[in-house]
Amino acid sequence: MRKWKCEVCGYIHTGDSPPDKCPVCGADKSQFTEITETDAAPAAEAGQPKTPATAAVEPEAPARQTAFDFLLGLVVKHHAHPIATHIPNGVIPVSVLFILISALLNVEVFARAAYLNMVVVVLSLPVVLFTGWVEWQKKYKGAITPLFITKIACAGLVSVLAFTSAAWLMIDPQVTASSGKWSFVLLNIVLLGAAGVAGHIGGKLVFKD
Structure with a gap:
């Protein structure tokens, strides 16, 4: 049976x-792209001495990386995004x-605690x-599909x-006791839903199911 690999996320069909x-x-x-036997065993002859024919087709050395490119590579290699998203x-x-x-x-004390927690969320979001x-650019090649559009x-x-x-809690610490408290509650429920959808999509990309 033939096998095919998605070049965006790595899914095997x-x-x-x-x-x-x-x-x-x-x-x-x-x-x-179709996975061939050559693709499936890329290191089969890794320990064999190079013949002249092999040496002739050896690819050129990659261009030298800048420090910034090296940093971006580390972000992907060490899964910085999945780690960072655990905070919010x-x-x-x-x-x-x-x-x-x-x-x-x-x-009121719960509203104050909610404010402090939300400050932590806001501070973590730039990272x-x-x-x-x-990760989207390096690992998924900046693909524009419905899944990535939804996640973004x-x-x-x-x-x-x-x-x-x-900001609302900072300006009005007693918002949860005011007449507009249910509008504030609804805003935060939508926030929770959006975070849940983004997390679900991230898990789908990681676990491929």
């Missing part, structure tokens, strides 16, 4: 022809929970967005809503 769209990242069939993805649910408790029970952009949109929405939530 088994069949006589590639799928019309990658089931993981949504790339079209033109992004699939872990803190946002706690912050939203505190906001709900404060709105339902009118306990999350930067490492996400690097969710990241933008999380950034805007997290900043808005933190």
